[in-house]
Amino acid sequence: MDAQVLRKLSTIRDFFGISEEGEIPEGVRLFLEAMQEITITAGDDIVVCGADCEDGMYIILNGTCDVFNANGDRINASLGEGDFIGELGLMNDAQRGATVRAVTDVRCANISKKLFDEIGQSNRKIYGSFMTMLYNKTTNLVRKQQRIESELEIATRIQDGILEHDFTEFNKLDHIKIKACARPAKEMGGDFYDVFMVDDTHLCFLIADVSGKGVPAAMFMSMAKVHIKNYTTLGLPLAEVASRTNDQLCYKNKEGMFVTVFLCVLDLETNEMKFINAGHDLPFICKKDGEWEMITAKRNLVFGLMGGVPYREQSMELAPGDSFYLYTDGVNEAINEAEELYGVERLRDALNKFNADAEDVDKFVDDMYNELDTYAGKAEQADDITMVYVTRA
Numbered sequence: 001m002d003a004q005v006l007r008k009l010s011t012i013r014d015f016f017g018i019s020e021e022g023e024i025p026e027g028v029r030l031f032l033e034a035m036q037e038i039t040i041t042a043g044d045d046i047v048v049c050g051a052d053c054e055d056g057m058y059i060i061l062n063g064t065c066d067v068f069n070a071n072g073d074r075i076n077a078s079l080g081e082g083d084f085i086g087e088l089g090l091m092n093d094a095q096r097g098a099t100v101r102a103v104t105d106v107r108c109a110n111i112s113k114k115l116f117d118e119i120g121q122s123n124r125k126i127y128g129s130f131m132t133m134l135y136n137k138t139t140n141l142v143r144k145q146q147r148i149e150s151e152l153e154i155a156t157r158i159q160d161g162i163l164e165h166d167f168t169e170f171n172k173l174d175h176i177k178i179k180a181c182a183r184p185a186k187e188m189g190g191d192f193y194d195v196f197m198v199d200d201t202h203l204c205f206l207i208a209d210v211s212g213k214g215v216p217a218a219m220f221m222s223m224a225k226v227h228i229k230n231y232t233t234l235g236l237p238l239a240e241v242a243s244r245t246n247d248q249l250c251y252k253n254k255e256g257m258f259v260t261v262f263l264c265v266l267d268l269e270t271n272e273m274k275f276i277n278a279g280h281d282l283p284f285i286c287k288k289d290g291e292w293e294m295i296t297a298k299r300n301l302v303f304g305l306m307g308g309v310p311y312r313e314q315s316m317e318l319a320p321g322d323s324f325y326l327y328t329d330g331v332n333e334a335i336n337e338a339e340e341l342y343g344v345e346r347l348r349d350a351l352n353k354f355n356a357d358a359e360d361v362d363k364f365v366d367d368m369y370n371e372l373d374t375y376a377g378k379a380e381q382a383d384d385i386t387m388v389y390v391t392r393a
Contacts, residue, residue, distance in 0.1 A: 001032060001033060001035045001036065001037055001109055002033075003024055003028070003029045003032035003033050004024075006032045006035070006059070006109060007020070007024060007032070008020075009059070009061075009081065009082040010082060011059075011082035011083065011084070012032075012059065012082065016028045030119065031111070031116075031119075032109075034111055034115060034116070034119050035059070035109040035110060035111045036109070036110055036111070037061070037107065037108070037109055037110075038107075038108050038110050039105060039106070039107050039108070040063075040102040040105070040106040040107075040108060041102065041105055042102050042103060042104050042105050042106075043101070043102065044101070044102050045099055045100065045101050045102075046058060046065060046085055046100045046101070046102060046106065046108070047085060047086050047089075047096045047098075047099065047100050048096060048099050049068070049069065049070050049095075049096050049097065049098050049099040050070065050095050050096060051095060051096050052093070052095060052096075053086060053088075053089025053090075053092070053093065053094065053095070053096060053113055054112060054113050054114065055086075055089075055110070055112055055113070056086065056089055056090055056110060056111050056112040056113045056114075056115070056116060057084065057085060057086045057087040057089055057090055057110070057111060058084070058085040058086060058108040058109065058110050059082070059083075059084055059085075059108060059109040059110075060079060060080060060081055060082065060083045060084075060085070060106060060107075060108055061081065061107040061108060061109060062080075062081050062106070062107050063080070063081075063102060063103075063104045063105055063106030063107055063108075064078050064079070064080050064102075064103040064104050064106070065078060065079040065080075065083075065085075065100050065101060065102050065103060065106055066078055066079075066100070066101050066103055067079065067098050067099070067100050067101075068098060068099040068100075068101065069098055069099075070098075072099075075098065078103065079100065085100050085108075086100075089113060090111070090113055090116045162192075162222060162225065163180075163182060163192060163193065163194075164180065164193075164194065164195050164196075167179060167180070167195065167361075170195060170197075170203070171361075173203070173268065174268070175268075175320040175392040175393065176203065176268070176390070176391075176392060177359070177361045177390070177391050177392075177393055178195055178205065178361060178388075178389065178390050179361035179362055179364070179365045179387075179388075179389045180193045180195060180205075180207075180365075180386075180387065180388040180389070181365055181369070181386065181387055182384065182385075182386040183330075183369070183381075183384065183385045183386070184213075184384045185213060185330070185381045185382060185383050185384050185385075186213050186214055189213060189217065189218065189221075189384040189386075190209060190210030190211065190212055190213055190214075190217030190218065190220070190221055190259075190384060191207075191208065191209050191210070191221075191328045191330065191384035191385075191386035192207075192208050192210075192221045192224070192225055192386070193205070193206060193207045193208070193326075193386060193388045194206050194225055194228065194229060195388075196229060196232075196233070198232055198233055198235065198265060199235065201267060201268050201269050202265050202266065202267055202268065203265070203266045203268060204229075204232050204263070204264065204265045204266075205264050205266070205326075205388055205390055206228065206261060206262060206263040206264060206326075206388075207261070207262050207280070207326040207327070207328060207386060207387075207388045208221070208224060208225075208228075208259050208260060208261040208262070208280070208328075209259065209260045209280065209328040209329060209330075209384070209386070210224065210257065210258075210259045211257050211258050211259070212257060213383075213384070216255065216257065217257070220249075220257045220259065220304075221259070223248075223249065224245065224249060224259045224261070224303060224304075227244070227245040227248045227249065228241065228245050228261070228263065231244050231245055232263075232265065237313060238263060238265060238274050238275070238276045238311075238313045239276065239310070239311045239312065239313040241263070241276070242261075242263065242276045242278060242300065242303070242311035242313075243309070243310065243311050245303055246278075246301070246303045246304065246306075246307065246309060246311070247307045247308065249303050249304035250304055250305070250306065250307035251307070253304055256305075257304055258302045258303060258304035258305045259278075259302060259303045259304055260278060260279040260280040260281075260302050260303075261276070261277075261278040261279075261280055261302075261303055262275065262276075262277055262278070262280040262281075262283060262326055263275060263276045263278070264324075266318055266390075271317050271318060271319040271320070272315055272316075272317060273315060273316055273317065273318040273324075274313055274314070274315045275297070275313070275314055275315070275316070276300060276311055276312075276313060276314070277297050277298065277299050277300055277314070278299075278300050278301065278302050278303050278311070279299055279300065279301060279302035280299075280328075281327065281328070281329055281332065282294050282295055282296075282297060283295055283324060283325055283326040283327070284324075284325045284347070284348065284351055285316075285318075285322065285323070285324050285325075286322065286323040286324075286325075286351070286355065286358065287321075287322050288319070288320070288321025288322055289321070291352050291355070292323075292325070292348055292351035292352050292355065293348070294344065294348065295316065297314055298312060298314065300312055318390075318392060319392065320392045320393075321392060321393070322391075322392050323358050323389070323390065323391040323392065323393075324389070324390045324391075325351060325387070325388075325389050325390075326387070326388040326389075327347070327386065327387050327388075328383075328384060328385065328386040328387075329383065330381075330382075330383035330384045330385035330386065331347060331368075331372065331385055331386075331387065332344050332347050333382075333383060334372050334375065334376055334379075334381070334382075334383075334385065335376065335379050335382065336375050336376055336377055336379050337376075337377045337378055337379045339379075342372065342375055342376075346375070350367075350368060350371045351368070353371075354367040354368065354371075358391055358393070359391060359393040361389055361391060364389060364391075365387055365389050368387060368389075369385070369387070372385065
């Protein structure tokens, strides 16, 4: 192929470390000129997972491809103009690690492993140019990864800063002690909680779990948290808070994300606690001098799935001496090394086990986390684990 044509692609210039103008180094020029143009029909595979690498490497000149793993699941973003396929196949005898399939007709520049070896034996500059190319690509990938990790670290700190960590002012209220904690499975999680005063006599606390994980879940989580607090502090009925929040989260929600929420507002004078259950796991309550039991409550639709949906407000008493425990499904769906679920029965038993420490909110929540860690053993944390504990000691 014409090396001058190929170097018009920015990825080739970056890959080989050449400029858009001027002379192309001999080794790079020989490598590019050795490539042959081929066309792959839409629906056909360019490389196949598990196959040998004798067909060498490809550079997409135009068209679009998808990448699939060994299980046939689509991975990564689609490949397009300027993307490289199978370059490591020129340097080793390993099998292909993925399948790349043409979505449209794809025009590629290709050099087979055999041709690369033959040309390289007659001109060592080709090997040198190719190794330089791999070095440049690896260096760029490392720099890109470092930038992503740095940005992700900053985003993680921002997300953590959104959550309340100091409950001192709330714990100064009569017959109120609160502790909440979120432990994400990844750098950024989709679980969240909030605690705030609606007015002088009404305390709001909530827990929520966004579908998915990572950056998308964290962004959706931020929007949900803001909408809930904004509408609640207006003093609206909880049913209207839920309806408005849901409508806002449905608006232009092209990714189809949603969030389960258990939202509570406690009247500190009458002890009535109004709540909305938007598809969340049911909390546990411990009445004064009693044992922990899961509450009975009707479920409403999760937020973000369908607009214009009515929500039903419910209520119960949370009097002095009572305690209330909310959690996300990372708790009851935690697994051990045998891949057995922790389950709500073990959760209830653990709550009763540590009930003697119920007035010490920090110790109580720490005990619950430690109990989960002991159960999980060396099993990897698969989901965010979040707890909100309120006691009216």
